[in-house]
Amino acid sequence: MERPKPLRLAACPVCKSRNVNAIWYGMPLGDPEVLWPPNATAGGCALSGLDPNRVCLDCGHEWSTPAAARRVWSALPPQTG
């Protein structure tokens, strides 16, 4: 299986780094290291609606982008098979 391409993510609002990961929630059926884009990070299965969905790998800042969250969720791999 070919790994998905990296997500196009906005820069960190704090330090302007482009070294940003998306945080994805939910329980992947397979190995996220294979099924997910390389810049998607597993955030666990608890989703309160307030969880950050972006993390900056340079300064550690975490934040939430509602519009991007919708796109990320729609990009999640299918939960069957």
Ligand SMILES: [Zn+2]
């Ligand atoms: Zn940053």
